[in-house]
Amino acid sequence: MKKILIIEDEKNIVTSLKMFLEYSGFEVFTSNNGSDGLYLAKHKYPDLILLDLVLPKIDGFNVCNLLNNNEKTKNIPIIIISARTSKEDIDKVISLGAKNYIIKPFSMDQIKKIIKEYLREP
Amino acid sequence: MKTIKGKLLIIFILIFAVLTANSIIAIINFSTLKNSIDNILKANYESVVYAQNMAIAIERQDSAELAMMFEDSSEDPLKLFKDYEANFGMWLEKATNNITEKGEDLVITNINSLYKEYLDKFNEFETLLKNNKSNEKVSRDYYYNEIFPLFESIKDECRNLLNINQDKMVVLKNESAVIAKRATLINASISILTIAISLIFIIYLLNKIIRSLSNLNSKIKEIAKGDYSQKLIVSGSDEIAALSEEFNIMAAKLQAYDLLNINQLMKEKQKVEAIVESISDGVIVTGAANKVLLINKAAEKFFNISEEEFLKKDLIYAIKNPDLFNLIDSVRKDQAKILTKDYLDLTIKHKNNVNYYRVIAKPITNISGESIGVVTLFQDITKFKEVDDLKSEFVASVSHELRTPIASVLMAAELLNKEIPGKTNIKQKEIISIIMEDGNRLKNLINDILDLSKLESGKIALNFKNYSPKEIIDYVLKILEIRIREENVKIKLEIDKNILGVKVDLSKITQVFTNLIENAINYRALNKAIIIELRAKLLDDKVLFYIKDNGRGIPEEDQKKIFDKFIRVEEGENLKNKGSGLGLAISKSIIKSHGGDLWVESLKEKGSTFYFTLDVAQDSTLMT
Numbered sequence: 231m232k233k234i235l236i237i238e239d240e241k242n243i244v245t246s247l248k249m250f251l252e253y254s255g256f257e258v259f260t261s262n263n264g265s266d267g268l269y270l271a272k273h274k275y276p277d278l279i280l281l282d283l284v285l286p287k288i289d290g291f292n293v294c295n296l297l298n299n300n301e302k303t304k305n306i307p308i309i310i311i312s313a314r315t316s317k318e319d320i321d322k323v324i325s326l327g328a329k330n331y332i333i334k335p336f337s338m339d340q341i342k343k344i345i346k347e348y349l350r351e352p
Numbered sequence: 353m354k355t356i357k358g359k360l361l362i363i364f365i366l367i368f369a370v371l372t373a374n375s376i377i378a379i380i381n382f383s384t385l386k387n388s389i390d391n392i393l394k395a396n397y398e399s400v401v402y403a404q405n406m407a408i409a410i411e412r413q414d415s416a417e418l419a420m421m422f423e424d425s426s427e428d429p430l431k432l433f434k435d436y437e438a439n440f441g442m443w444l445e446k447a448t449n450n451i452t453e454k455g456e457d458l459v460i461t462n463i464n465s466l467y468k469e470y471l472d473k474f475n476e477f478e479t480l481l482k483n484n485k486s487n488e489k490v491s492r493d494y495y496y497n498e499i500f501p502l503f504e505s506i507k508d509e510c511r512n513l514l515n516i517n518q519d520k521m522v523v524l525k526n527e528s529a530v531i532a533k534r535a536t537l538i539n540a541s542i543s544i545l546t547i548a549i550s551l552i553f554i555i556y557l558l559n560k561i562i563r564s565l566s567n568l569n570s571k572i573k574e575i576a577k578g579d580y581s582q583k584l585i586v587s588g589s590d591e592i593a594a595l596s597e598e599f600n601i602m603a604a605k606l607q608a609y610d611l612l613n614i615n616q617l618m619k620e621k622q623k624v625e626a627i628v629e630s631i632s633d634g635v636i637v638t639g640a641a642n643k644v645l646l647i648n649k650a651a652e653k654f655f656n657i658s659e660e661e662f663l664k665k666d667l668i669y670a671i672k673n674p675d676l677f678n679l680i681d682s683v684r685k686d687q688a689k690i691l692t693k694d695y696l697d698l699t700i701k702h703k704n705n706v707n708y709y710r711v712i713a714k715p716i717t718n719i720s721g722e723s724i725g726v727v728t729l730f731q732d733i734t735k736f737k738e739v740d741d742l743k744s745e746f747v748a749s750v751s752h753e754l755r756t757p758i759a760s761v762l763m764a765a766e767l768l769n770k771e772i773p774g775k776t777n778i779k780q781k782e783i784i785s786i787i788m789e790d791g792n793r794l795k796n797l798i799n800d801i802l803d804l805s806k807l808e809s810g811k812i813a814l815n816f817k818n819y820s821p822k823e824i825i826d827y828v829l830k831i832l833e834i835r836i837r838e839e840n841v842k843i844k845l846e847i848d849k850n851i852l853g854v855k856v857d858l859s860k861i862t863q864v865f866t867n868l869i870e871n872a873i874n875y876r877a878l879n880k881a882i883i884i885e886l887r888a889k890l891l892d893d894k895v896l897f898y899i900k901d902n903g904r905g906i907p908e909e910d911q912k913k914i915f916d917k918f919i920r921v922e923e924g925e926n927l928k929n930k931g932s933g934l935g936l937a938i939s940k941s942i943i944k945s946h947g948g949d950l951w952v953e954s955l956k957e958k959g960s961t962f963y964f965t966l967d968v969a970q971d972s973t974l975m976t
Contacts, residue, residue, distance in 0.1 A: 240756055246763035253772045284752075313755035315802060316748070317813070335759035335795050338766050 232349060235276035236260045237267035237293065238311065239285055243334075247280070250338050256345075264288030268296060271303045277350040280341075281328070283312040283319065291326060298327030307348040311336070355590045356557065363553045370546045374539060381535030388528040395452035396517040396524065402447040403514035406463070407507055409440035410470075414503050417474065420481060421491055433474070440467070447513065453520050456513065463509045470502045564592040568599060580607035634709070634730030637716075638680060642667045645725065654700065654709065654730055673698065676711060676728075683713040684726045698730070708737040740809055747805040754798050762791045793932070800934035804917070807941040814857040814945060818969035821847045821854060821888040821895065828865040839873050839882055846887040853969035854895050856946060861966075864939040864950075865899070868962050871935065872901035875921075877957070893968050894948070900961040906954040914952070915940045939964075 234251055238244050239262045248258045259274050261267040264285045271279060279297065283290030290310065297303045310323050310331040320331050329348050332340060416433035444463065451457045477494055484490040571582040582603050584596040628635055634651030638644055644667055647659035655671055662670040668677050676698060698709045709730040716725040765787040767773055768780075776784065806812045829836065829843065836843065869884060876882045885900040906914060910921050918933035936950075943950040943964045954960035 240760060242760040243756070243763060246760065246767055249767055249772060250763070250770075313752045313759065315751075334755045335762045335791075338763065338770070 231255065231257045232278070233257045233259065233274060233276040234345070235267065235270055235274065235279045235306075237262075237264065237270075237279065237285065237290075238282040239263065240282070247341070250341075251345075254342060262286075264290070264293040267293060268300075268303075271297060271306060272300065276306060278345055278348060279306050279308045280311050281308050283310060283314055283323065291323060294323055294326045294328050305350065307350055309344055309348060311341075356561065356592065359557060359590075363550060363557075367546055367550045370542065374542045374546070377542070378535065378539050381531065381538075384531055385528055385535070388524055388531065392521055392524045392528075395450065396521045399447055399450050399452070399456070399517040400514055400521070402443045402450065403510045403517065405443040406440055406447065407510040407514075409436045409443060410467075410503060410506050410510065412436040413440065413474075414500075417477065417495065417499060420478075421488070421495060430478075437471070453516050456516055459509055459512050459516065463506060463513070466502060466506045466509060470499070470506060473498050473502060561592060564596070568595065571599065571603075575603055575606060578610075580604075580610050633732065636667070636671075636728045636730070637725060638667050638684070638728070639725040642677070642681060642684065642726075644670055651730060654707065654732070679711065680713050680726050680728055683715050684723055686715065686723050697733075707732065707734045709733060744805065744809050747802060751798050751802040754794075758791060758794050758798065762788065762795060765791055797932040797934070800932045800938060804934055804938050804941060807938065807945060810945070812860075812945070814860060816855050816857055818853040818855055819858060821851055821897070824854075824856065824858065824861060824865070825886055825888075827858070828862050828869070831862065832866060832869055835870070835873065839876075841873060841882040841884055844883065844885040846885065848888055848890045848895075851888055851890045851895055851968070854966040855969050856966060857942075860942045861946070864942050864964070867935040867939045868899045871962075872899065872903055872960075875901075875903045875906075875960075877902060877904050877959070890968070891965075894965045895968055897964050897966065898961050900959065902959040905956040905958055906952065906960050907956055908954075911952055911954055915950070 232255075234256045236244060236247060236251075236258060238247070238260070241262070244260050244262070248260060251258045259270050259276060261270050262285075264287055267279075267281070267285075268288075270276075281290055281293060281297075285293065288296075290312070294308055294310070297306065297308060304327070308328045310320075310328045311334060312319070312331070313334045315333055323331065330344060332344055413433050413436045416429040416436065419429035419432070444460075444467065448460050448464075451460060477491060477499055480491045480494050567584060571584055574582045580603055583600050586593050586596045586600070628646070628648050631648060632650055634654045635646065635648040636644065636651050637646035643664050644659075644662045645664075647657065647662065647670070652658055657670050667680060671677070698711050700707050700709065710733045711728060711730055713726050713728040715723040716727055718724050765784055768776060768784045769788060825845065825847070835841075872884050873882060880902055883902045885898065887898040887900070889896045889898075906921055910919075913919050914921060915936045917937045919936075920933045940950045943966075947967055948965035950962065950964040952960055952962050
């Protein structure tokens with residue numbers, strides 16, 4: 231079973247997303263802040279990370295950068311989920327290593343499609 | 353005489369007088385001449401005739417006597433003699449009455465006495481002849497001794513008479529010649545003199561007048577050039593003098609008026625300068641070749657330069673901003689039409705802060721409309737920019753804040769809809785669909801507000817590329833493929849063949865097309881099949897697009913309002929995507945940022961046509 235890590239601080243979104251992804255057959259880990267997220271990424275070996283940009287303590291950009299620079303985690307595809315829409319943010323985070331970006335609100339089908347596209351093949 | 357008129361009058365009178373005198377003298381001379389001739393004729397020529405006739409008469413008498421002597425019986429000699437005696441007597445009497453010359457009377461007296469004697473001697477001769485019929489010698493001797501000499505004397509005297517008169521005639525003729533010559537000479541002299549004198553006078557006067565006038569002329573030229581200090585020298589008191597005086601008065605008035613004007617102009621200039629200096633916006637005036645003519649206090653402060661330093665120098669030394677320079681230069685060259693905006697937003701970084709200026713450059717033209725300079729206004733919009741930035745930040749953060757809960761709601765509703773948490777009954781399904789519908793509405797509204805805000809504040813960086821109208825429309829139709837098929841929409845295309853391409857941001861322009869086509873579908877006429885015409889027409893440097901539908905049309909009072917925010921007319925047919933009311937506002941904003949315009953023509957029950965313009969691609973390279 232593929233593993234997906236969700237790093238997102240909005241509790242409600244996490245609940246819905248988790249429910250959907252589990253229903254779709256994924257194993258789901260979640261964290262509501264950047265440092266926990268980093269820890270989980272290093273130890274749980276997810277096949278994909280869904281990362282929000284607005285996070286407490288360390289922000290999403292930094293997390294992305296750290297994930298990308300870490301040996302253990304740099305091969306995990308990162309999809310940014312965020313309500314922020316500016317092109318600058320998008321460009322910045324892509325340059326920091328994110329594979330793609332999906333803007334909230336999004337439909338379940340959308341997220342499923344993008345996960346399928348970027349999921350790490352073993 | 354003081355005046356020129358007087359002088360001229362005198363000259364003319366003089367000339368006239370002299371000419372008249374001349375004429376009188378001429379007339380007198382002619383009379384004299386005529387008299388001479390008359391005299392000659394009368395006095396002398398007639399006497400000549402008399403003398404000649406007398407000579408002839410006496411010769412006839414002599415012939416008669418000879419005839420008597422030699423008994424020539426062809427005519428009656430005696431009768432002849434008597435006839436000619438009478439004849440002689442007649443001419444003698446005439447001559448006596450015509451004694452005019454000196455010595456004439458003496459001659460006449462002689463002739464008289466001689467003739468008397470001759471007649472006496474003839475009587476004797478006649479007697480002798482009668483008595484001496486046989487002795488002819490007696491009468492012959494008598495004739496040759498007494499009568500013949502007398503006859504000769506008389507003839508001589510006649511000749512004398514003749515000569516006296518003839519001589520006189522010659523004398524008179526010569527005298528006449530002399531008189532005539534003299535008269536001619538006098539006339540000619542007087543005429544020449546008169547002409548010469550009058551010429552001199554006239555030339556003198558004319559010279560005086562012309563000199564005065566040309567002097568006047570040159571002074572007037574000087575005044576026309578602006579030198580009002582010109583004064584004419586007034587000499588004498590004739591008309592020229594009067595004119596010169598009036599001229600001087602006029603020049604003085606002009607000078608005074610000019611001074612007054614200059615003073616006024618100075619005051620105006622100072623007033624304007626004070627105003628310009630006090631304006632809080634920066635003002636820079638440049639002239640030919642972009643040389644600085646004026647930098648007001650505000651501009652000096654903005655750019656940290658001084659007017660003194662850069663006056664008359666090239667603008668580029670004062671403000672080293674190429675965009676600004678290009679703006680001012682192209683306005684000066686009247687190429688401002690090439691610019692897409694009539695203003696420029698300039699950012700100037702000072703030591704501690706950044707200031708923003710809106711720069712507006714307008715040409716200064718002279719009366720004939722030529723550009724002689726540029727006045728550039730720098731409006732400090734830093735505050736506005738700050739407010740604008742705040743607003744954008746606010747909108748961005750608000751929309752961001754709104755997105756998250758909405759995302760959550762939609763995701764939750766979707767889960768329910770997919771029955772992932774568990775099965776739902778029909779009533780529950782209905783409620784769930786309500787949640788999803790309005791959740792989506794909110795989502796669209798938030799997206800639209802953000803879009804519009806970005807568009808209006810010009811923050812969206814548009815990605816302009818060239819596309820052919822067909823490419824764009826194909827792309828749009830692909831996106832709307834499903835909807836078009838579902839609703840059975842008939843699409844008609846009419847694209848001008850000679851449109852090579854238009855300059856657009858593809859995603860944004862697609863948004864416009866989609867918005868308009870979806871509106872056409874949503875506001876369909878209920879009883880007709882939906883027909884939508886898409887047309888592209890080339891107009892000079894722009895392409896006009898039409899999207900025409902056969903829907904229910906837009907009431908006239910709403911036609912302007914529909915481009916406003918949050919306006920929707922009636923209810924759209926389609927319930928899936930209830931619009932936010934911002935669609936047309938966004939489309940209009942997008943078109944505006946492409947440099948075009950969006951408007952509508954519509955008839956209730958017949959349909960609507962939405963028009964918009966886009967710029968033609970400048971070069972023919974197309975990027976697909």
